[in-house]
Amino acid sequence: MDFKELKPEMLTDNPFKVIGKDWMLITAGTEKSFNTMTASWGGMGILWQRQVCFCFVRPTRYTYEFMEQSKNFTLSFFSEQYRKALDYCGSHSGRDSDKVKESGLSPVNRDGMVFFAEARLVIACRKLYFQDINPTFFLDPLIENLYPAKDYHRMYVGEIVSCLIRNS
Numbered sequence: 194m195d196f197k198e199l200k201p202e203m204l205t206d207n208p209f210k211v212i213g214k215d216w217m218l219i220t221a222g223t224e225k226s227f228n229t230m231t232a233s234w235g236g237m238g239i240l241w242q243r244q245v246c247f248c249f250v251r252p253t254r255y256t257y258e259f260m261e262q263s264k265n266f267t268l269s270f271f272s273e274q275y276r277k278a279l280d281y282c283g284s285h286s287g288r289d290s291d292k293v294k295e296s297g298l299s300p301v302n303r304d305g306m307v308f309f310a311e312a313r314l315v316i317a318c319r320k321l322y323f324q325d326i327n328p329t330f331f332l333d334p335l336i337e338n339l340y341p342a343k344d345y346h347r348m349y350v351g352e353i354v355s356c357l358i359r360n361s
Contacts, residue, residue: 196315196357201237201244204356206314208237211270216279218309219248221259221266224302229292229309230256231283234346235268237316237353244353246318249326249346255287257347265305265319266351269312278311304355313359318351 211217212235220229235248246268250257260266271279278296285292293300299310308315326345331337 195360197360199356199358201316201353201356204237204314206270211314212236215270215273216283217248218269218271218279218282218312219250219256219260219266220269220307220309221256221263222307223263223305224300224307226259227300227307228256228259228287229269229282229307230254230287231279240350241321243321245321245350246316246353247348247350249348251344251346253342253344260320260347260349263320265317265354266349267306267308267318268316269308270314270316271309271311272313275311308357312357315355315357316353317355317357319354320349320351322350324348 213233216231216233217235218229219232220227222228230250232248235246237246239245248268250260278298281296282292285295300307301310306317325347328337328340328345
């Protein structure tokens with residue numbers, strides 16, 4: 194595992210691609226107790242004069258408990274060769290299985306945050322804010338179709354505290 198720190202403004206990745214198409218793992222917790230989940234909703238930008246990432250977790254997901262208890266979270270991005278690991282982490286619960294073992298990923302603890310050695314890019318964030326999605330404010334009624342179980346996401350906004358990119 195060989196990563197170098199990079200300033201967030203130096204990232205060249207397209208967030209529409211790396212989040213929406215390639216996916217990411219949201220991870221929260223401690224070295225001894227953490228969970229991760231695959232996500233394809235989120236973003237990056239500037240908010241409150243800070244560089245931030247935002248992600249969404251349904252309260253029904255096991256990772257939600259860890260996000261609630263943690264001050265920090267990481268977003269890990271992978272090359273296409275790890276698609277099966279991302280598929281696994283998105284279709285199995287950490288309540289019922291050892292997702293890390295089954296996915297073949299190797300957890301790393303750095304500064305009290307967990308990410309994966311196989312990632313090509315890691316963004317570590319300190320939670321700043323959360324907000325529950327409120328369907329009352331949907332302006333497009335079709336959005337409601339994404340919530341047949343009425344399990345609306347919680348949005349987490351995190352200030353980027355470090356950005357790590359794999360050395361080639």
